Amino acid sequence: EVQLLESGGGLVQPGGSLRLSCVVSGFTFSAYAMSWVRQAPGKGLEWVSSISVGGGTTYYADSVKGRFTISRDNSKNTLYLQMNSLRAEDTAVYYCAKTIEGGGHSWFDPWGQGTLVTVSS
Amino acid sequence: SYELTQPPSVSVSPGQTVSITCSGDKLGDKYGCWYQQKPGQSPVLVIYQHTKRPSGIPERFSGSNSGNTATLTISGTRTMDEADYYCQAWDSSTGVFGGGTKLTVL
Numbered sequence: 355e356v357q358l359l360e361s362g363g364g365l366v367q368p369g370g371s372l373r374l375s376c377v378v379s380g381f382t383f384s385a386y387a388m389s390w391v392r393q394a395p396g397k398g399l400e401w402v403s404s405i406s407v408g409g410g411t412t413y414y415a416d417s418v419k420g421r422f423t424i425s426r427d428n429s430k431n432t433l434y435l436q437m438n439s440l441r442a443e444d445t446a447v448y449y450c451a452k453t454i455e456g457g458g459h460s461w462f463d464p465w466g467q468g469t470l471v472t473v474s475s
Numbered sequence: 476s477y478e479l480t481q482p483p484s485v486s487v488s489p490g491q492t493v494s495i496t497c498s499g500d501k502l503g504d505k506y507g508c509w510y511q512q513k514p515g516q517s518p519v520l521v522i523y524q525h526t527k528r529p530s531g532i533p534e535r536f537s538g539s540n541s542g543n544t545a546t547l548t549i550s551g552t553r554t555m556d557e558a559d560y561y562c563q564a565w566d567s568s569t570g571v572f573g574g575g576t577k578l579t580v581l
Contacts, residue, residue, distance in 0.1 A: 389570070391518075391570075391572075398559075398561065398572060398573075398574050398575040399510070399512075399518065399561050399563075399572040399575070400572060401563075401569070401570030401571065401572060404570065413568045413569065413570075415569065415570070416476070416569075449517060449518070454523075456524065457506060457524060458506075459505065459506040459524065459564075459565060460565065461508040461520055461523040461524075461563070462510070462518075462520065462563075463520040463523070463529060464517075464519070464520070465517040465518050465519070466517065467517055468517055
C-alpha cells in the first residue's frame with residue numbers, strides 16, 4: 355500500500371522557519387518526482403514546489419521562491435520542505451504528493467494526509 | 476501568469492449527468508487533470524492527461540478537451556460524488572490549479 359506521511363507542521367511566528375518532512379512507503383521513492391501542494395483554510399489548492407527524481411532539478415511557485423527549499427533523501431525515502439521567512443499567508447495544510455510524469459506532463463497521485471502550518475504571533 | 480477558470484459551484488440531481496468546465500489559454504496542449512476533494516480529506520486524482528482514468532476511479536467519471544476548455548463529466552451522479560473538484564495543468568514548469576468547483580448533489 356502506498357503511503358505518504360507528512361510531519362513537521364505547527365505554529366510559528368512570522369519571520370520564523372519550519373521544516374516539513376514526508377516519509378513514503380509502498381513505492382520506489384527514488385524513481386519518482388515529488389511535489390508539495392498547500393491549501394489555505396477554506397481556500398483552494400496551490401502548487402508550491404516540485405523536485406526531480408535525483409533532486410538535481412527543483413521548481414517553485416513565485417509566492418515561495420527564495421524562501422522555501424525542497425529537497426529529498428532517497429536513502430531515507432523522505433521528502434523535505436524547508437520554509438524560511440514565513441508569512442501569515444503561508445498558513446495552510448501542506449500536502450506532499452507523488453508526481454507521475456508522462457508524455458511531457460505530470461500529475462499528483464497519491465497525496466499524503468497533510469500537515470497544518472500556522473503562521474501567527 | 477497562467478490561469479485556469481472554473482465555475483464556483485454546480486448542482487445536479489442524483490442519477491443525472493453533470494459537467495464541470497475548466498478554461499485556460501491553450502489548455503488543450505497542456506494535458507490537464509482533475510482532482511476530487513471531499514470535506515476533511517486529501518485530494519484524489521480522478522482524471523489525468525485530459526481523458527485517462529486512474530485505476531479505482533469509477534467509469535462514470537470521464538474527461539474531455541476542446542481547444543481552451545477541459546471538461547470533467549460525471550454520468551449517473553451519486554450522492555457520494557458531492558465534493559470540490561479542481562482542474563490542474565502545467566505552464567512553463569509551474570503547476571497551476573483552477574479555483575475549484577463545489578459540486579452539490581441534491
